[in-house]
Amino acid sequence: MLAARAHIQNFSEASALEPHWGYADRVVPCTNDAGSCAYLDVVYHSHDLGMLYSGIIWATIGAVLLLWAIGRHAASSQPSGVQLAAEGEGVSQKRSSFQRLRRALPSHARRYLLPDAARPIFGRITRTQVLTLVLLAGYLTIFSFVGIVYNTWITPVKKMPGVYNTRTSLGPWSDRVGLLAYALTPLSIMLSSRESILSLVTGLPYQSFNFLHRWLGYIIFVQSALHTIGWCVIELRLYQPQPTVGAEWIVQTYMIWGVVAMGLLTLLVLLSTPWGIRLTGYEFFRKAHYVLAMVYIGACWGHWEQLKVFLLPGLIVWFIDRGVRFARTALLHYNFLPSGHMGFRAASANIALFKDEVNGDVIRLDYDHPQDAWDVGQHFYLTFPDSSIWQSHPFTPISSPVFGADYQRHSYIFRARKGETRKIAELSMKRIARLKDRDESHDGLMADARIPVVMTGPYGESTMRHLAPDANVLCIAGGTGIAYVLPVLLDLASCSQAPDRHISLVWVVRHRSDIDWVAPELAILKRKCRNLRTSIHIYVTRASEDVNSVPTVVSEKAGANACAKEIGPTSNSGSSFGDTSSALSVHGVLKSELGMNHIQARPNLDGVVEEFVAGTVRGGTDVFASGPGGMISDLRRIIASINKGGEVWKGNDRWDVRLTCDDRLEW
Known part of the structure; x- marks a missing residue:
């Protein structure tokens, strides 16, 4: 399969094959002309450095996460630095310089990094998020160019006197940006996971990574597009004779998969734009995003199998995320059935409907469920089987959890505008109307209308965990x-x-x-x-x-x-x-x-x-x-x-x- 991607090497004259991780084996010694051999030296050296730089990128990400985790542990083990004075003293005890610095630095950073940044471009995103993106983009830009020898080699075409190929460093550079696009794929999937490993390490809620996931996807798209454009210029213009070389190149198996991968990635980007989501609807975007992303990774595997070291972890992270979601839902609803046996049972919620023809009706759900208490600030994903088992939406309980209780009270309010929430409002109105018709004595008591609910969660951060006692x-x-x-x-x-x-x-x-x-x-x-x-x-x-x-x-x-x-x-x-x-x-x-x-x-x-x-x-x-x-x-x-x-x-x-x-x- 790789013979077509082995450049100008003649495997029939090979005395040995030199393996290169993530690339085609190299024929040694080189039996081509001097210019071609020099070009191959640059290609393979650049690729090896690209693999090294990819490792450095992931090592840097790992080091940042490790330091973050250590800092979180150190901060949680330190006293808050706020010791309230005994009543009547009127002042609090003095803090150490370290404790004052630990509070002053975040306050100073908030003054400059908390406001929105370039709203027409990024939306309502803080400068902190944009600064993180800029640092990541700058880091990738450096590694996209360093370590490549930039030169041009004019080499003869065998058996065609007077015909020459133009070989430039565009080839190794295009390979480099394509390699980095592969290397960033697992990170993109980690940033989109609801059962987030990053959240476990950093303590940040999973939704705080959505901005980086979206813009990292744009970066991967740009890298892939530059990789594609670079090789199109090489194969369709610089290599001779044309159009023979270009026609033979585009029908090769690895190239067909490359075209498929680029098409899927383009579709992913278009559907994830604000106008794309408005045009197709959020639920279609979400489901299509899952399917297209998995097929895209498969097409990348078919395009260049040697880089599956970056694709396989991404697939594993995705399947773990889906598996943990399913397991959490199953465990949360594994309760006693009316028959007395144990099994899966949806919660039965009371419906309260508050009509608002102009802005959208508001629905309130109330029910009790046997489970452990969640942390204040966390939310659940709710699915309504009577409407659709394929959609779930995040809602924050307005009820306060009670630690140690066998049952927890769940209360939710949400506005029904369109889509799934609109369906729930219509379903609620029908059930309330049926109850009123059946027994006028109810006079529309909202607690009598019920709807089954399936939960997944809880998700998100605890808003009270880091609240100082005197805040x-x-x-x-x-x-x-x-x-x-x-x-x-x-x-x-x-x-x-x-x-x-x-x-x-x-x-x-x-x-x-x-x-x-x-x-x-x-x-x-x-x-x-x-x-x-x-x-x-x-x-x-x-x-x-x-x-x-x-x-x-x-x-x-x-x-x-x-x-x-x-x-x-x-x-x-x-x-x-x-x-x-x-x-x-x-x-x-x-x-x-x-x-x-x-x-x-x-x-x-x-x-x-x-x-x-x-x-x-x-x-x-x-x-x-x-x-x-x-x-x-x-x-x-x-x-x-x-x-x-x-x-x-x-x-x-x-x-x-x-x-x-x-x-x-x-x-």
Whole structure:
């Protein structure tokens, strides 16, 4: 198979074959003309260096991950550096220089690396992610060119007097970039894995690697395209006689597989662009991406089998990821069946539907499931078998996990716009309507409609694990983004807190009736926050559109041991049926129990964050946020401007402000 790729070597005259890892064996001694032999020296030497450089790239990646893991372990074993003073002392104990430096450096880096970078090109991505991409691209660019002897050799064509081949360093350079494209394939698959090895090592959630996965795919595409263009120029122009050489070259087996691989890679890139996803739909893109990627790796194997050392690990990582997903789902749902036997059983969820014809209905699911507690901030992938077993979507539970309990309460809210979530909304409406027709006495009680749910997870990072005991907490959410921040507040409210710790929630909704989505949790939070320095502010941006709306209550800052003011009932325009108060009462909560601040306006995020930070007594601030992309971008800019590493070094932790956001949620 490799005879056609052995360049100009004459195997019939070989006295020995010199093996080269990842390439065709070389005939020694060289029996061609001097120019051809010199060209072959460059080709094989460049390839050997390319294999060495690929090893160096992977060794560098391994070293970075190892140092990262060691740093995580060292950081977790070190005391937080925050020892609250005994009550009445008024000051905290002094930190060492190392502890102050450990807080000052991240604060200084956040000031410059947290905001969005070149949004028209990269989207809403932080400068940290783009800097990582730039470093990787620069690293690959260096290794694409170093170690190659750049020259041109004019060599005669055998048995054709007066006809000459032009041999240049374009050949070994094209091989180099193609080799690097193969070498990066396992990394691309690792960056896309949900059961991520990288997450285990770094502690970062798997979704934080999606940006690098996408842009590494673009880099691999560019490398492959340059490899293809380079050899097309060589075989179709520089080698003579033409068109004979080109016609014989393009029909060889390895070239056919190369054309297939390049075509599949081009299709992968086109479908993964924003306009490609909008055109075909996200679910089609996701399924097609899996299939095309696997076929692409097979075509690469057929094109150049000697580099399977890079392809086989990629396949293994992919199959491990899929196998672990399947195993986790099976174990999570392996429970007692109604017959008394053990087997696979989907969870049965209560459906609550909140109608919204303009922005999309909101669905709430509630169910109990026997399992261990997850960490606050983690999410589950939910599949709805009654709609489709081939689709799953990530949702963050708004319920707080209870460690040590036999059953865990799962509660989810999500907006049904189109696709699978729209199907679930339509299915919910049909089931609720059937229940109402069957028994009018139900009056549309939402808890009576049920739907089976299959879970996979939990995934993601714990938002509370690295929260310092004296850190002030500001939660900002837009719409259904409340699902990400509400568990943080519920977890804090269930524990004793430092007397000077400030906690605040800012939630932006379109209508007052949107509060019904999480009415039970807000009532629990209100009851528990009486003993905390907590404030809750709900911004209603379209209160004027509500039917029978009541005057909004102007916000007043809540002091210690006080939550907020009481408000009257909301309108019933957001309920799927009947009276909203009765709908809420099935959850055990009346609207009159919800004493929150309501503000008819859009919040000035600059003022909200700056006022909160200015009002803190001691400790830094952790901001948890989820909502539309514009809100997340604004918060990154605001928080970056507040961070002052120099002040943190002096011991003023007020200027150490961190942001943890969940931008997966659809607005």
